[in-house]
Amino acid sequence: MSSNGDLKDIISxxxxxxxxxxxxxxxxxxxLILLSYTGYDTVIYRTDVISEFSEPNEYRITFSTQNExxxxxxxxxxxxxxxxxxxxxxxxIPDGYMIGYIDIIITSEEESGISGQCDSVAxxxxxxxxxxxxxxxxxxxxxxxxSCLPIExxxxxxPNFDGETLxxxxxxxxxxxxxxxQTGWGEGDLSIDLDLDVNAPLGLDPLxxxxxxxxxxxxxxxxxxxxxxxxx
Amino acid sequence: MVPVAAIVCFLLGVxxxxxxxxxxxxxxxxxxxxxxxxxCLVFFGLRYAAASIRDTSWWQNTDIxxxxxxxxxxxxxxxxxxxxxxxxxxxxxxYPIFQKSSxxxxxxxxxxxxxxxxxxxxxLTEYKYVGFWQILFTPAFIISIPVYFRFLSEEMLEGDDTAxxxxxxxxxxxxxxxxxxxxxxxxxLISINDEFVARFAIEAGVGSHSYVPNxxxxxxxxxxxxxxxxxxxVGETWRASRKGINGFTIVIYLILGVGLISxxxxxxxxxxxxxxxxxxxxxxxESYNIWYKFTTEALLLLFTPLMVMYILLHFDVIDSEAEQxxxxxxxIVILMLLIVSSTMIELLQSFLPVSSMISSAIxxxxxxxxxxxxxxxxxxxxxxxxxxxxxxxxxxxxxxPDISDNDLQLFSKSMGVLTAIIIVxxxxxxxxxx
Numbered sequence: 048m049s050s051n052g053d054l055k056d057i058i059s060x061x062x063x064x065x066x067x068x069x070x071x072x073x074x075x076x077x078x079l080i081l082l083s084y085t086g087y088d089t090v091i092y093r094t095d096v097i098s099e100f101s102e103p104n105e106y107r108i109t110f111s112t113q114n115e116x117x118x119x120x121x122x123x124x125x126x127x128x129x130x131x132x133x134x135x136x137x138x139x140i141p142d143g144y145m146i147g148y149i150d151i152i153i154t155s156e157e158e159s160g161i162s163g164q165c166d167s168v169a170x171x172x173x174x175x176x177x178x179x180x181x182x183x184x185x186x187x188x189x190x191x192x193x194s195c196l197p198i199e200x201x202x203x204x205x206p207n208f209d210g211e212t213l214x215x216x217x218x219x220x221x222x223x224x225x226x227x228x229q230t231g232w233g234e235g236d237l238s239i240d241l242d243l244d245v246n247a248p249l250g251l252d253p254l255x256x257x258x259x260x261x262x263x264x265x266x267x268x269x270x271x272x273x274x275x276x277x278x279x
Numbered sequence: 280m281v282p283v284a285a286i287v288c289f290l291l292g293v294x295x296x297x298x299x300x301x302x303x304x305x306x307x308x309x310x311x312x313x314x315x316x317x318x319c320l321v322f323f324g325l326r327y328a329a330a331s332i333r334d335t336s337w338w339q340n341t342d343i344x345x346x347x348x349x350x351x352x353x354x355x356x357x358x359x360x361x362x363x364x365x366x367x368x369x370x371x372x373x374y375p376i377f378q379k380s381s382x383x384x385x386x387x388x389x390x391x392x393x394x395x396x397x398x399x400x401x402x403l404t405e406y407k408y409v410g411f412w413q414i415l416f417t418p419a420f421i422i423s424i425p426v427y428f429r430f431l432s433e434e435m436l437e438g439d440d441t442a443x444x445x446x447x448x449x450x451x452x453x454x455x456x457x458x459x460x461x462x463x464x465x466x467x468l469i470s471i472n473d474e475f476v477a478r479f480a481i482e483a484g485v486g487s488h489s490y491v492p493n494x495x496x497x498x499x500x501x502x503x504x505x506x507x508x509x510x511x512x513v514g515e516t517w518r519a520s521r522k523g524i525n526g527f528t529i530v531i532y533l534i535l536g537v538g539l540i541s542x543x544x545x546x547x548x549x550x551x552x553x554x555x556x557x558x559x560x561x562x563x564x565e566s567y568n569i570w571y572k573f574t575t576e577a578l579l580l581l582f583t584p585l586m587v588m589y590i591l592l593h594f595d596v597i598d599s600e601a602e603q604x605x606x607x608x609x610x611i612v613i614l615m616l617l618i619v620s621s622t623m624i625e626l627l628q629s630f631l632p633v634s635s636m637i638s639s640a641i642x643x644x645x646x647x648x649x650x651x652x653x654x655x656x657x658x659x660x661x662x663x664x665x666x667x668x669x670x671x672x673x674x675x676x677x678x679x680p681d682i683s684d685n686d687l688q689l690f691s692k693s694m695g696v697l698t699a700i701i702i703v704x705x706x707x708x709x710x711x712x713x
Contacts (some may be wrong), residue, residue, distance in 0.1 A: 050379075051678055052378030052680060053379075054376070054381040057374075057375075057376055057378060057676075058376075060427060060674075060676050061374060061422075061425050061426060061429060062429070063429065064428075064429045064431040064432045064433055064436075065432075066428075066435075067425065067428035067429035067430075067432035067433070068425075068428075068429075070428035070431075070432070070469060070510070070513070070514070071424055071425040071428050071429075072568070074424050074428070074506055074510040075421075077506050077509070077510075078420070078502055078506040080624030081467065081502040081505060081506060082498065082499065082502045083466060085470045085472065085473065085498050085501065085502055086495070086498045086502075088470045088473040088475035089476055089497065089498045090491055090494050090495060090498060092473070093473045093474075093476065093477045093494065094489075094490060095493060095495070096556060097480055097481065097490060099558070100481050102479075112674065146324050165510060181402055218481070219526045219556070219557065219558075221557065221559060222558075222559055225559060228388040256396070258488055277666070
């Protein structure tokens with residue numbers, strides 16, 4: 048025992064009990080063993096795993112597309128507004144595919160009347176419960192024609208889908224595809240309003256032969272499936 | 280809990296400093312250990328205060344766009360200062376390795392300069408490697424484990440009952456310093472903590488710098504904490520088998536139990552942990568978060584300051600029997616216990632469907648118990664006070680060097696100056712960089 052404060056004596060005092068020393072050595076050895084294998088797992092193995100995340104990887108996303116069509120032919124009376132519903136659950140969506148956008152073409156064929164002058168046809172996609180991008184700037188929800196040309200309407204269903212190839216930075220494939228694996232879009236009915244205003248030369252149709260119009264609505268549903276490849 | 284921890288730590292630290300100033304009859308070892316623990320509490324209090332202010336809506340509504348702001352710098356700087364004290368403390372208490380006056384006089388400048396050097400280095404490297412400095416906890420393990428086992432063996436094999444105060448002090452210091460890591464002992468033993476560490480790195484946004492230094496720091500503290508609680512478990516089981524279970528044994532078994540359940544829970548959520556790496560980071564279940572709030576977080580934020588207070592009072596570091604100290608000690612003990620109790624009740628109320636009327640009634644009961652048992656609680660803490668320094672002196676293992684009061688007070692003064700420098704430095708640096 049000593050009270051002169053020498054480091055050597057102090058260490059000798061701390062380690063003066065043999066039974067205590069055995070416990071201490073056992074604890075220190077256990078600590079070394081634990082440090083070695085947890086150190087390997089954390090410092091070596093996890094460093095490898097995490098290195099993949101240190102800089103985002105570049106991925107290219109391309110889209111395979113398939114189309115489905117639906118059609119309705121309606122005979123609309125003069126000054127009538129007709130609502131036509133297309134139930135999108137009727138179409139067959141292949142595995143892995145989602146609805147990207149919908150193109151609608153409305154055609155009318157002038158047959159009645161003496162002059163055969165084109166009638167005014169208007170078509171509107173009506174906002175309803177259909178899950179779609181109703182405020183997308185690329186939408187064209189209304190159209191009108193009085194020259195017997197088809198009316199084209201468009202609505203984007205899946206957010207930001209335009210079919211173009213994309214390059215994306217992400218830490219893994221899953222996160223790169225995260226924006227392209229959402230479900231729930233394109234559920235509901237597509238609702239289209241048709242308006243007809245019969246036109247006659249100088250406003251005259253004395254025989255009353257031009258009172259309606261046969262209007263065809265073709266709905267082209269563009270479906271997509273994302274494909275991903277890592278850029279080197 | 281963090282704001283409560285800030286108040287508890289700061290209040291206890293400042294009060295302890297005041298009480299130490301009134302305890303000039305204490306031997307150098309007690310006084311220096313008291314200063315170190317008090318400043319450690321003050322720094323932890325300031326660290327939690329900085330974290331709390333950053334979380335307030337007032338601060339989050341300001342136009343701070345940089346990654347680091349004034350309070351973030353303060354948080355890291357005070358953490359580092361506390362860690363440096365923790366690194367040097369085991370050389371002074373409970374078994375002083377530094378006993379020569381020349382080395383004792385170096386404690387204050389070494390703490391001051393060491394803290395400043397690490398703070399500035401970390402500041403300039405944007406705290407990328409701040410986790411590495413957890414290795415500063417290593418001396419506590421290397422010194423306290425031999426001290427614990429030496430005196431436990433003397434008590435058990437040689438029948439020296441007074442040796443218990445030494446092993447108890449070493450054990451409490453190990454819990455106070457490694458408490459958080461001790462609750463992860465099973466997860467560390469089966470080596471799944473690395474998956475959590477990797478998840479947190481990805482969640483934080485993996486940078487281009489090496490994570491190796493930080494992960495060395497985490498691995499070292501987690502491993503040492505694990506072995507520390509298992510060693511204490513073995514030691515206390517040995518003691519309990521001959522002398523019966525006491526309060527400290529129950530605490531050790533509680534921590535072992537918490538670590539066991541936490542390890543199983545950690546294993547159960549590994550898919551969620553790994554989701555960050557293979558898919559997208561999923562959130563942990565609410566029950567898992569609540570479990571950790573009531574165990575690891577509560578131990579770290581609320582009970583560690585109480586353990587430090589226990590060391591200061593129970594081992595007579597502070598002269599709590601002196602008449603001028605007694606009333607202040609009583610107030611602070613009751614206040615601390617009440618703050619912690621009310622916080623735990625509030626936490627319980629946050630997820631249990633308990634009406635505020637019932638929780639108020641429970642709190643009132645706790646207050647009544649504390650007031651009724653105030654004398655008993657104080658007697659447990661103070662009257663049975665067992666001075667470590669007296670025990671070492673009786674063994675003729677404590678040198679009493681020529682140390683003046685000013686030499687000891689230098690520690691407190693240098694830490695005061697360090698606090699001022701940290702605040703100015705953080706303010707300036709955040710203004711320049713931000």
